[in-house]
Amino acid sequence: MALQEKLERFKKQQEKCQSTLTSIAAKAGSSKSASIKKSSPVAVTPLANPRTPGPPVKFSNDTERLQHINSIRKAPVGAQIKRVINLLLEKRQPLTPEQINEACFVDVNSNKAVFDSLRNNPKVNYDGKRFSYKSKHDLKDKSQLLVLIRKFPEGIAVIDLKDAYPTVMDDLQALKAAGQMWLLSNFDSQEDIAYPNDPRAVIKVDDDLKQLFRGIELPRDMLDIEKDLQKNGMKPATNTAKRRAAAQVQGISSKPKIKKKKDTISRRTKLTNAHLPELFANLGS
DSSP, rough: OOHHHHHHHHHHHHHHHHHHHHHHHHHHHHHHHHHHHHHGGGGGTTSOOOOOOOOOOHHHHHHHHHHHHHHHHHHHHHHHHHHHHHHHHHHSSSHHHHHHHHOOOOTTOOHHHHHHHHHTOOOOOEEHHHHHHHHOOOOOSSHHHHHHHTTTTTTTEEGGTTTTTTTHHHHHHHHTTSSSEEEOOOOTTTTTTEOOOTTTTTOOOOHHHHHHHHOOOOOHHHHHHHHHHHHHTTTOSHHHHHHHHHHTTTTOEEEEEEEOOSSSOHHHHHHHHHTTTOOOOOOOO
């Protein structure tokens, strides 16, 4: 009898559990169908609105750029300063630290050593906010360039002029072509020197140089003069050997004429050396 009661109780528990599971399943099914019905009116089919997928994103270029920036900022201070100065020379206008960073990736604000070196560099001007290039001579055009050259009758190095403004080298050649100045090479340093071609320029010549000039005796034969010029690394403007050979073919005597040396300086010398007046101060009229 007790066993029968336990079986009946077990069946009832089974039926209760079954009904509970059935109700749960029914609720789940109804909510799912409701969500489907609710979302179905706004569903968009692929055919109704086709969308082309964009190209895959590649990070290789960006990675190379970041590596390049990192290598610049890890470079020595001198290398970063040179990079900034080249930028300022190219732009020829004041730039803020942010503009410098954007243009050449040198972070001036975040690197105190770079900032201090840049601010104290003789080629850089800093007004408290912006950096700009500072040339040795503040020139703007060809007329100012000529005025400056005429202030240096002893000559001014071209290397000190070449960064004054972008077209200064072209203007130097134009002034030379116009006969307003000379460009000569310094044999010691192999650098070009600009000299004014201005008759108003007063040249002071030392007495030692005057005596040296007057005491030099040139060879009587032009062949010897040309050989001396070549020996000192200069190219003669004449070719006496060739000229004499041509003269022999035409039956003209090639024997050089020996002129009697004069004790005084000729009037021709006075005229052709007007740019050295102090050498000939004792000449008669």
